[in-house]
Amino acid sequence: MHPAFSIIVFTTLSGLGYGLAAVLGLGLLDASTLSVKLAHIGALAMIAAGLLASTLHLGNPQRAWRALSQWRSSWLSREGVMAIASFVPLTVTAWFAIVEGRHLAVAGLAGTLMCGATVYCTAMIYGSLRSIQAWNTGLTPLCYLLFAAAGGFLLASVAGYSSGSRGPVCAAIAILFVVAAWICKQKWWTRLRTLAPFSTPESATGLGHIGHVRLFERPHVNENYLTREMGFKVARKHALKLSRLAILSGGLAPVLLLLVAILAGGSAAVPAAVLAVFCYALGLVVERWLFFAEARHAVMTYYEG
């Protein structure tokens, strides 16, 4: 699948934003401190920027509001509805933290749950597609949720350390989620790389009873919408290397940096946690790029010899 820049930015940013908002909703951090207030603003800004980025790949973005109507059947519509609905508790929680300096538990917890639901809907847009076998597994939403939680606790540990309270707790939980997320992702990758294709040229043409089916001629000499959108192959050559780099940058580096923050503490903690967030975000972008670039669409059985 073609890794559209706007969708990678959207899933990465909104994942981090929803993760942070969900952790803030738990009320672990001291809402009266400046850094936690800034964290609330940051979470909302990341979510909003992610959602705006997602509209960039639309052919007719002026009609985007229509996407809120089909929540009965469409995961994309559900995601849109949840994204907008979750702004209500998130904004209320942020308002109380920023203006009154206190945590509103009910709105906070509602926000946490709705953040989780929104990320789940995002993941199910991909996870529900049978035509893309790599995505069509329960591991897809699990990975998205774990990555969001890991990113949320990583960002929360920055806010915690700079506010002077609960930094080590957030960092410790972040380590657990980062490790869990990459274990889940590793399982996802193992499944992808050992997958027997669900659809084959034989089943796609129904000619398997005669023999082995091979493409002789494409419909047209040049590329078309389908081959550009579904036939992206650039990453496959380096997929293994890139996935290792993603684990190093998004998994190993943040864990080591957070351990430094926990053990060293003091003035070293904040820069270490900030650096951990950057490494994690970089790893996540690579992971998201591979998520699209490595996924093979069933229609390519009609286009590949």
Add this chain to the structure above:
Amino acid sequence: MTSLPSLPTPKKLGLVIDLDVCVGCHACVISCKEWNTGGYGAALSDQDPYGADVSGTFLNRIHTFEVVPEGGQVIGEAGEARIVHFPKSCLHCEDAPCVTVCPTGASYKRAEDGIVLVDESKCIGCGLCAWSCAYGAREMDLAAGVMKKCTLCVDRIYNETLKEVDRVPSCVRTCPANARHFGDLGDASSEVSRMVAERGGYDLMPEQGTRPTNKYLPPRPRKPLAASAGSAVLAENTHDAKGFFAWLDGMLDRI
């Protein structure tokens, strides 16, 4: 509403494509583009139409496959390889994933005849329906930013201003080999249903669980090359010669 019709549609309009007959001439591709660029909804645009990297929106494309029997790489050894021309357009699936994934309600399946259509005034061009279709039946028009797909020429088949013979999809009307057939596959007594029953018409990618309406008729078993070669060998001998030719044959033998 992008939920599928709750009951099976009374009619299941669709195509039956005969892979034994298709000669791969692409006439249906062109007539489809011609009819649909001026008909229902936005035109089917081309990008860089007179340049080196030309591409465009098509609702019907012909692939060509080579089918090689096990051990049949050498001609005559174990059956023969054959070329099969393979027209592919929307299959108007009964469990159409392209309909249910649509977030706006633009994509829908008609309850009366099962045709899957796009209401282009509601389409936001997100492309998710094209992702959900295993067959590649949907293509985003890059000029209009909306999803295009086969309408089964809904603006022809019910169009009483056309002569009755023309009230079939453009691809069916134009096919010079008569490889494409249109009809109601929900009616067991229709011509297309009988054709499917007699010839063993089948679904593409049944494992995708989409239950396509369109059916494909398999190529008929082919006469082996060796059988056709018999007459060529006969031409080398004179066993069957009669009358004057038998006399001439005898005379020439004696010389």
